[in-house]
Amino acid sequence: MLQPVRQAYNHAFSPELYRSFLDKIEADFPGQLDFRIAETPVFVPKRLTDKLLAACGDIVSVLTRDDFKSLTDKAIPDELRVPNEDAHTQFLAIDFAVCTDESDELTPQLIELQGFPSLYGFQPYVADQFRAHFPIPSDLSHLFNVDNNADYLEKMRQLLVGDCNPEEVILLEIYPEKQKTRIDFTLTEQYTGVAPVCLTKIRKNGRQLFYEKDGRQIPIKRIYNRLIFDDLRHFPDLQTDFKLTDDVDVEWVGHPNWFFRISKYTLPLLKSPYVPDSFFLSDLDEYPGDLDNYVLKPLFSFAGSGVKLHIAPADLDEIPAEQRNGYLLQRKVKYEPVIQSPDGLVKCEIRMLFIWPKEDAQPTLITNLSRLSRGEMIGVNFNKNKDWVGGSVCFFEK
The missing domain is CATH 3.30.1490 (Dna Ligase; domain 1)
Known part of the structure; x- marks a missing residue:
């Protein structure tokens, strides 16, 4: 994994620098970071970058098939089907484990995929913080198909806001101020003007939705959906004026049905050297x-x-x-420990993040996130009380 870059990074690393990195995030967004950020980014060599792009291409070729919706229609539970579904998702996240093949070359293997947003607001910010605190070569990038974070954020603003006033667009969650990803919501609002609004705060009048802001009733024209149906099952007695399955006059940016269509349900449809x-x-x-x-x-x-x-x-x-x-x-899938930490090798997973504006024929890869693990699985429960684990970002050699 780009050994000269890794060696330079590890040589410069110190617990004090890492603490300064975290302190800066805390100073920028007090009390907002509620998940562990790993001590390092992932430095991805060109050969692995090319394989990741090929793997994504194999998957996108299935998602863009004319019959994809008919093949995945049973993925949506009838009681959770939301009206007014669009032609395709606007967000796509594809997760790969970093493994080795028979020739001991690094290769990606698909773990999961989702037609649902991820940390699109946080990733450009954390990439900047890594660059500000540690040596990251300027010829490596966390971005695809845009030149810099400003261009990236303008693409995100266009996707979320469209031609609306930003206050007429909401980021929908359940109790967003309590979510572990709330720092992403805060950054999204800072970058695009789209504020998080709790499902319980939405009012419905006929087919129109509203929320209150500064004593005013603001009409909701677009919803950036970050709410997963499964989360609502933790609140069986929740009373809301608006249910996601209501037929209302609103444009979804990330229609809820795509969470089901592009999911583990899709995996048996995929055939590729990079898909188990x-x-x-x-x-x-x-x-x-x-x-x-x-x-x-x-x-x-x-x-x-x-x-x-x-x-x-x-x-x-x-x-x-x-x-x-x-x-x-x-x-x-056998994750190969490939990230050199001060006391051993660490496994990693790479999530390739796409946007897919409604007028586009195909999704566009735009950025990424990574997760580092020393446990049997990537999740938090398998990495408690460990260091050099958690969320991060990749810098790619292209």
Whole structure:
């Protein structure tokens, strides 16, 4: 992973510099950072960059098929289907594990993908903070298809705001001030003028939606959706004037249906050297003979919840027939520890982030995020009390 750059970075690194880096974020956004930022970015060599781009191309070729919507229509639960769906998602995130192939070359392997926004506001900011505190070569970039953060943020502003007044556009969440990603919401508002609004604060009058600001009732014309249906299940008694499934006069920027369409549900449709074999449990007449090489995933869990890494036939037999279409068997991916920390090697995952304006035929890769792990999985629960783990950003050699 670009060893000269890594060596220079690690030589310059100190706990004091890292603390200064975190202190700057805290000074800029007091109390907003609620997830761990790793001590380092990821430096991606050109050969791996090219493979990541090829892998993304293989996946996008499926997502842009004329029959993609018909192939994924059953992905949307009837009770959660939102009216007025558009032709394609406006956000696409594709997660790859960094692995090695038979020739010991670095190669990406798909983990998951989602037609849902990620930390589009936070990533340009954290990339700037890494550059401000540590030696990052100027010829490496965290961006694609734009020249700098200003161009990137203008693309995001156009996508979110369109031709509306920014106050007529909201970032929709449930209790946004309590979400771990609230720093991203704050940055999004700073960059685009689009403020987070809680679902409970929205009022409905016929087909019109409103929220209150400075004592005024502001009409909502566009919704940048950051609310996942699964989160609402944590609030079974929540009373709201507006339900996501209501038929209202609003334009979705990131229609909720795409969260289901582009998800684990999509994995069995993908065929590529960079995509491990995946099967719907309900489609299998018999289990793979090497079941220990597979992982069981609930189709619509989030952040790794419900994933079983070690499965036996008995585990699958316990799943009732009527629920088996909600599970996926995916061939395990072996993360290769490739990030040199002061005390050993660390695994990483790279998320390629796309935007897809409504008028465009294909999504456009624009930035990325990365996550570092020393545990069996990438998530927080597998990396407690460890360093050189957490969220980060990649700088690519192109």
